[in-house]
Amino acid sequence: MNTYSRILRLLPPYKVQFALAFVCMVGFALSNGAMAYLIGPVMKFLFSNETTAAGITIIPFGLYTVPKDKMLVGIPLAIMVVAVVKGLSSYGQSFFMGYVGQGVVRDIRKRLYEHILSLPVNYFTTNPTGVLISRLTNDVNLLQTTTSEAISTILKQSLTIVVLAVVIISLDWKLALAASIALPLSVYPMRKLGKRMKKVSTHTQVSMGTMTTLLHEAIAGIRIVKAFCMEGYESARFQVENERYTHNQLRTIKIRSISSPLMETFGAVGFAVTIWFAAYRISHGTLKPETFISFFASVIMFYQPIKALNGVNLNIQQGLAAATRIFDILDKATEVEKKEGVLSVDDVADSVEFKGVSFKYGGTWVLKDIDLAVKKGEVLAIVGSSGAGKTTFVNLIPRFYDVAEGAVLIDGKDIRDLTLKSLRSQIAIVSQQVILFNDTVKKNIAYGDIERSDTEIISAAKAANAHDFISRLPNGYDTLIGEGGVRLSGGERQRLSIARAIFKNAPILILDEATSSLDTESEHEVQKAITNLMEGRTTFVIAHRLSTVRNADRIIVLAGGGIREMGRHEELMSHDGEYSRLYAMQFSG
Secondary structure: OHHHHHHHOOOHHHHHHHHHHHHHHHHHHHHHHHHHHHHHHHHHHHHOOEEOOOOOEEEEEOOEEEEHHHHHHHHHHHHHHHHHHHHHHHHHHHHHHHHHHHHHHHHHHHHHHHHHHHOOHHHHHHOOHHHHHHHHHHHHHHHHHHHHHHHHHHHHHHHHHHHHHHHHHHHOHHHHHHHHHHHHHHHHHHHHHHHHHHHHHHHHHHHHHHHHHHHHHHHHOHHHHHHOOOHHHHHHHHHHHHHHHHHHHHHHHHHHHHHHHHHHHHHHHHHHHHHHHHHHHHHOOOOOHHHHHHHHHHHHHHHHHHHHHHHHHHHHHHHHHHHHHHHHHHOOOOHHHHOOOOEOOOOOOOEEEEEEEEEEEOOEEEEEEEEEEEEOOOEEEEEEOOOOOHHHHHHOOOOOOOOOEEEEEEOOEEHHHEOHHHHHOOEEEEEOOOOOOOOEHHHHHOOOOOOOOHHHHHHHHHHOOOHHHHHOOOOHHHOEOOHHHOOOOHHHHHHHHHHHHHHHOOOEEEEEOOOOOOOHHHHHHHHHHHHHHHOOOEEEEEOOOHHHHOOOOEEEEEEOOEEEEEEOHHHHHHHOOHHHHHHHHHHOO
């Protein structure tokens, strides 16, 4: 009920369309009841007539007698009017509820996407990309069934049931009791099947998320898959999940398949009791045949919306399962909700300082009691063995992770007191894993401020030693580079990422293994670009290739969660400590 109430709270922006849809539903229900009520008079009109002394053929109609020539015009006209009203009402409610449903789905898809983008980085380390994509596509589409079709069907069929119930009771309340004898029997199966449908639907959506993840991984890593001849392995992994998904879908089909005949069986029980009771009363003269005809038509029409409600109940359970998964993401705290300050920072005037900083993943401490101040314009190199916490150390600066203890300060201000936008606008990052988008070269360089001039973009590309190869591309700066920059070489991709950092012109620069995956020639070009990029900036450099940090102003060696050594290259080499050991291991032989 909480999930459904949250879905209903998405409707207010569309209250006008919803109100119009409701009016159309009322019209549909009333016209449906009128159509059922007219069946009796039509039968009487066709098969019963009397003639007065004046020779006028009349039709007994309740307490009145109506000339047959007037009935000949009136009844067909009434049927046509009711049919037109019913048709227009059905169209109106379908259109307006469809509008509401599409609007709600559009809003929640937008809200979900924005929320996913605002989640902290550590959320994405524990949730596969394919699962998130499945939530945003498959689950949202299933939710549409609940918001438009389900709500529409519930309201329309419920109103129809109410109107037909009034007609049935007004015709003969005793027969109405007999006809409704099977209704209580159908409640339990409806609830039971609904619960099973929700459970199966949840498993189905999980399988879809896993399949999407496998698909994303295989396509993104297609070169590795082919290089290791693992097409069969990946296909087998996918097929296992595909079989699981199919199995769950078959369970869904089974539930739907049993639902319809079950409801028809209960309906048949009600019909049988009604016919027996009606035959008994007609034979005893307490029920008129034309009344029974109208009643029988109304009962037949009455069971149709009940059957429809049973079917929509299964759709609702699917939608609720999807909604639960969607709201599960929306309930996750965003970066802003965790803690965002109100202060702004426009530059680094003095230093970036780590003051008693400690950080842990789960229950494991990665960094402990780090004290360090990096002056404006200083180049700090961070080295250490794999797993020493180098990347974690720099990730604390843009608040990809928050410290467990202590504080990171910029010019004496705790970065948690700064707005995330102003903080991150002061930081440029170039990493080993280059992230480029399936867009033009120009927009990749200007990512973050695409309104700036072409002159500035070209200037940044020249500073990154990228202008020459960009000029040779088919459409120059307007060339689409493919997903992840697949149409470029590794060195070209890296230089584009450096051009992007130069274009941002941020006072703090983080270089995370920016040249480790490049060949010698590419590294030479990229290193020149990095030298241009570092000029005048407070720079944090992570490097496994210790030869690239020999000219750093300071080098810190991380080990055991703390700073084991600190100094310039020559100083650290003379100490014969951890740094010299790492250096000797790299260059031995």
